[in-house]
Amino acid sequence: MSLSIxxxxxxxxxxxxxxLALTQAGFSPNLAEDGVHGLEVLSGMHPDAIITDxxxxxxxxxxFIEAVRGQAAHRATPILVLTTESAPELKARARAAGAxxxxxxxxxxxxxxxxxxxxxxxxxAR
Amino acid sequence: MTTPDPMAxxxxxxxxxxxxLLEALQDGLTQLDSGEADDETINVCxxxxxxxxxxxxxxxxxxLVRFAHRYExxxxxxxxxxxxxDHQAVLLFMRSADVLSDIVRYSRDGQPIDTGAVEPTLxxxxxxxxxxxxxxxxxxxxxxxxxxxxxxxxxxxxxxFVVAFRPEPELFRSGNEPxxxxxxxxxxxxxxxxPDVSKIPLLDELDPESACLSWQITLDSNxxxxxxxxxxxxxxxxxxxxxxxxxxxxxxxxxxxxxVPGLPDLIxxxxxxxxxxxxxxxxxxxxxxxLTLTDPETGQTAxxxxxxxxxxxxxxxxxxxxxxxxxxxxxxxxxxxxxRIERLVNLVGELVINQAMLSQSVARAGLPSTSAVxxxxxxxxxxxxxxxxxxxxIRAQPVKSLFQRMARIVRESSAAVEKSVRFxxxxxxxxxxxxxxxxxxxxxxxxxxxxxxxxVEDSERRLAAGKPAEGCITLSAAHRSGRVVIEVTDxxxxxxxxxxxAIAIERGLIDPDVALSxxxxxxxxxxxxxxxxGQVSNLSGRxxxxxxxxxxxxxxxxxxxxxxxxxxxxxxxxxxxxxxxxLDGMVVNAAxxxxxxxxxxxxxxxxxxxxxxxxxxxxTQVLHIRDSxxxxxxxxxxxxxxxxxxxxxxxxxxxxxxxxxxxxxxIVDTIHEQRQVVIKGLQESYGHVPGIAAATILxxxxxxxxxxPVDMMANAVGRTRPAxxxxxxxx
Numbered sequence: 043m044s045l046s047i048x049x050x051x052x053x054x055x056x057x058x059x060x061x062l063a064l065t066q067a068g069f070s071p072n073l074a075e076d077g078v079h080g081l082e083v084l085s086g087m088h089p090d091a092i093i094t095d096x097x098x099x100x101x102x103x104x105x106f107i108e109a110v111r112g113q114a115a116h117r118a119t120p121i122l123v124l125t126t127e128s129a130p131e132l133k134a135r136a137r138a139a140g141a142x143x144x145x146x147x148x149x150x151x152x153x154x155x156x157x158x159x160x161x162x163x164x165x166x167a168r
Numbered sequence: 169m170t171t172p173d174p175m176a177x178x179x180x181x182x183x184x185x186x187x188x189l190l191e192a193l194q195d196g197l198t199q200l201d202s203g204e205a206d207d208e209t210i211n212v213c214x215x216x217x218x219x220x221x222x223x224x225x226x227x228x229x230x231x232l233v234r235f236a237h238r239y240e241x242x243x244x245x246x247x248x249x250x251x252x253x254d255h256q257a258v259l260l261f262m263r264s265a266d267v268l269s270d271i272v273r274y275s276r277d278g279q280p281i282d283t284g285a286v287e288p289t290l291x292x293x294x295x296x297x298x299x300x301x302x303x304x305x306x307x308x309x310x311x312x313x314x315x316x317x318x319x320x321x322x323x324x325x326x327x328x329f330v331v332a333f334r335p336e337p338e339l340f341r342s343g344n345e346p347x348x349x350x351x352x353x354x355x356x357x358x359x360x361x362x363p364d365v366s367k368i369p370l371l372d373e374l375d376p377e378s379a380c381l382s383w384q385i386t387l388d389s390n391x392x393x394x395x396x397x398x399x400x401x402x403x404x405x406x407x408x409x410x411x412x413x414x415x416x417x418x419x420x421x422x423x424x425x426x427x428v429p430g431l432p433d434l435i436x437x438x439x440x441x442x443x444x445x446x447x448x449x450x451x452x453x454x455x456x457x458x459l460t461l462t463d464p465e466t467g468q469t470a471x472x473x474x475x476x477x478x479x480x481x482x483x484x485x486x487x488x489x490x491x492x493x494x495x496x497x498x499x500x501x502x503x504x505x506x507x508r509i510e511r512l513v514n515l516v517g518e519l520v521i522n523q524a525m526l527s528q529s530v531a532r533a534g535l536p537s538t539s540a541v542x543x544x545x546x547x548x549x550x551x552x553x554x555x556x557x558x559x560x561x562i563r564a565q566p567v568k569s570l571f572q573r574m575a576r577i578v579r580e581s582s583a584a585v586e587k588s589v590r591f592x593x594x595x596x597x598x599x600x601x602x603x604x605x606x607x608x609x610x611x612x613x614x615x616x617x618x619x620x621x622x623x624v625e626d627s628e629r630r631l632a633a634g635k636p637a638e639g640c641i642t643l644s645a646a647h648r649s650g651r652v653v654i655e656v657t658d659x660x661x662x663x664x665x666x667x668x669x670a671i672a673i674e675r676g677l678i679d680p681d682v683a684l685s686x687x688x689x690x691x692x693x694x695x696x697x698x699x700x701x702g703q704v705s706n707l708s709g710r711x712x713x714x715x716x717x718x719x720x721x722x723x724x725x726x727x728x729x730x731x732x733x734x735x736x737x738x739x740x741x742x743x744x745x746x747x748x749x750x751l752d753g754m755v756v757n758a759a760x761x762x763x764x765x766x767x768x769x770x771x772x773x774x775x776x777x778x779x780x781x782x783x784x785x786x787x788t789q790v791l792h793i794r795d796s797x798x799x800x801x802x803x804x805x806x807x808x809x810x811x812x813x814x815x816x817x818x819x820x821x822x823x824x825x826x827x828x829x830x831x832x833x834x835i836v837d838t839i840h841e842q843r844q845v846v847i848k849g850l851q852e853s854y855g856h857v858p859g860i861a862a863a864t865i866l867x868x869x870x871x872x873x874x875x876x877p878v879d880m881m882a883n884a885v886g887r888t889r890p891a892x893x894x895x896x897x898x899x
Contacts, residue, residue: 052215055182055223062174097218099211120343126222142343143402148225156352161402163348 044068045162048087050080050106051095051124056147060093063151069158077101081109084116091120091162093145093154096136104139111140120161124149181503182223183276187569189216190269194572197265201258213261214243220272229275232268235286239264242293250297257296259579264289266576326357326388328414329396334364334382339406350383352399357389382408509562516559517750517846523552524867560750564599567645567654570609571596574616574643581620588637589624594644600652604724604744608654611720615656615740616641618714623658623738633735635659648743657739663732665689672698682795690730694718722878725751725768751847753874755840755866756822758802759809762872763836764845764864769877771825776816776835781888787812788886791833793823798831799881800888806834806859806880807873812890824877832881835888847874858883 047069049060057073064071072087074080076098084092092110096103103123110116120142125132133144142161145154196213199205221236243261245251253261267289274281331353335346353359361383368380387396393411400409527545535542571593582589600608624630624639631637642657665686672678672692684692692698696715721728726744745752753764754773780792781800790797800821804810822834845864850857859880860873 053219053222054185055178055219055226058178058181059226062178095222097215099208099215118340118343118345120345126218126225137342137405140342147222148227157402160348160352160399161344163345164351 044070045090045158046070046072046087047091047093047158048072048074048080048084048089049093050074050077050098050103051093052076052098053095056095056124059149060154063149063154066151067155067158069155077103077106077109080106084110084113088115089119091122091142091158092116093122093124093158095124096132104135107136107139107141120158122157122161179227182227183272184503185223186220186272186276189220190265190272191569191572192216193265193268194262194575197258197262198575200253200261201255210243210247214240214247217243217268220268224275231281231286232271232275235268235271235290238290239268239293242297245297253296260289260292260296262576262579264293266579269576326390329385329387329389329393330412330414331385331387331396332382332408332410332412333385333400334408335379335403336406336408337377337379339403340377340379342402342406344403344406346381346383349399349403350385353385353387353396356391356395356399357387359385359387361385504562509559513559513563516556517848520552520556520846521865521867521869523549525869528868556750560601561599563601563603565602565605566597566599567605568596570605570612571643571645573609574612577613577616578620578641581617582624582639585621587620587624587626587639589620589639589641592640592642594642595646598645598647598652600645600744604652607720607724608742608744611717611742612643612654612656614714614717616643619656619658619660619738619740623660625661629661633661652744654742654744655739656742657737659737662734662736662738663690663693663730664734668692687730690732693730694728722768725766727768750844751864751874752842753845753864754822754842755845755872756803756820756836757838757840758807758836759804761804761807761809762840762866762870763803763807764872764874765822765824765834765877766861766874767842769824771823771831773839774821774823776819776821778815778817783889785886787889787891789888791821793833796831798823798833799884799886800833800835801881801884801886802835802888803875804835804837805887806884812887814890816888824881832877832884834877845872845874 044067047064049057049064049071050073051057051060052075057075061071061073072083072089074083077094078100080092080094081101094103094106098106101109107121107123110119110121121140123136123141123144124147125136125144126147136144143157145157193213193216196205196209196216199209200213217236217240221233221240224232224236242251246253251257267285271281271286333346333349335344339346350359350361362385364382364384365380367382368374374380389395393413396411397404400407403409527549530541530545537543575591575593578589578591619641620639624641625633627637630639640659643655644657645652645654647653668689669678669684669692672695673680675697677692677695677698678684694714694717696713698713698715718728721742721744724744726742729741729743730738731741732738751764752767754767754770756763756765781789782792782797784790784799789800791800802812802816805812816835819835819837820839822836824832824834845866847862848864850860850863859876861876861879862874864872864874866872
């Protein structure tokens, strides 16, 4: 079984790219369009890791992470933040909200996969 | 079917998304300008630009990233409440959105960006917040695709590293997991890992959420310190990490990452009852076990101790089946390859034809109208029509995007002639065939420019006429009896008919003493070469006249008309078919062939009357209609079906008024019916055939050519009188 990933981003392009990169790496991605949608999708799955954007309508990434961390089942689920800024304060804020790590957009698929393995382990694929 | 390159597909879809985002941006800015904005409005604008930047980065569209970034930075100031945009600022935002949309288009088409407007706009934008932000060099260069060789191939230049890794409790709270980090480290080379279990307290004193384990890892690798640090990137500040490089026997430089404790405790304490029991520990008194992490499975055993509290806190995993989200309030859309739709449209066309043929054979069979077959067929016809309508609607798009482009034209052209013009739209949601929308952009642009340039008066004259200084141009769309009507209305001075007439006379377009009705004078505007601008302004005088507009709209099967009231304004009305796939045609017969003439080209039909015909050349004649003469053509002759007939008595004449004012009287033998026909292109099989636009299949299965009257008249031979030799041959 490969890693199951929940990816939340309001940009269709980024969702498409995440989906492509994750599928090519043998992961099974579930996609959501914003924080609210992300929580809805999350309620029916238990992902090995979550990837989320920050700037989103309805519920932004910070709100989403806090909501996820508030659920006992997802206290330790690794969450990677997708950010266009590599500014240290943004990373600090993501971490303060409970993120596990971050990926700077535009992401390199290999780096994304490595980061996922770094926080979620190898999955059963290996 | 070939599998398309997934990245190329995503790229194409990115540009579609950009169009949507630009639309959302325009909407938001319009709201900001009208004062209807709330807090979310600026967020929507910001996110639109932000999303474009994010996607653009993925495709290496540096210019787009750069502009979007700096635009977004200024917008972020508005979002943060540090900048309150006034009307001028919002106008600047709109112009920036225009530049952004240009860059998007250039990027999409792979053309070099015309940087003329980029830098000044950015400077103006940044003037709002007092200078440019810090360069984003760091960000741009941040992304270097790393080619990573995961095999630890060449070990000849290996360095020995000693990594001391001591997690803080916060590391676990952030969802990080030492096991995975150690394993990732193991990928860099040969590792031997030694856990330090000395900090593990007795079981009854154990806090399952604390961090008790630490590790010392010896790594033989050809990688650099930076590669090792990258593994620990996410836990920087959440652990104590020391990396020592052992170059030979003596220890050399050591790199340390300081621990930054004190992150807020974000996770409520575990309910005691939920805390899992610790797995057995290695004996405390026995010498420390030395675990070699060459096998990942062994590594798992080693680090289980530290990671258990959290990993076991998770409930058993439910199935990974994707879950349908609850219905989102958003309108959901499906992206479909245009080719598939074309195929469907074609198939439905076939279906319509097939159904018509079936009806005819049923009618021929003479079944009573009460029979099940006839009744079933009627239902079938209804369904076919519904399916046809439904399929046509797939290609339909709201005109909103087109209207937004026109908003920009108004902005730019009113600035160019220094007039103050407001732009209003109505019926943005009206749906029209995608191709029609695309091909409407140019003529509409021209009409809008005209309205700004010639329609709306300058402020002084407006004020003198008792009107508000700001002019208004309204663009509206509506469905009316199976067609789409698009209107460009200005509240200007109306058409100065005396002047129009004077110009037309001056240019030799009309006879000085001809009497013309108001609408006939208005129609003069559509004559080729007509231009009312006393001097060539920035906008007009590009060699494009209203005749070109009329031609473009006629090519879409549409018509343009003008209505104007002096002092109150002018309205240009465009009436278009809903789709290009079907056509309203008149089925006529010439020399035994069924032919279809587009209804839009027919001005009137009349019986042929010998007394109205005047000879012109040896073989050509003209028809006298009211005050004018139009060339008389025989459709059968023009298509080469027959030589001219000695007499056309009993024939029918179609008066063709093409949009470029060339007129002709076309003789046909009979008129059958007026009907919608499905257009079947001939270009692919035959190339361009003069006088023929396309073909269709009639209800009886017969193929009929659809005529292109403009093309036909341009190539007309015009023979309607038999040559002397032919007369002699005929006896």
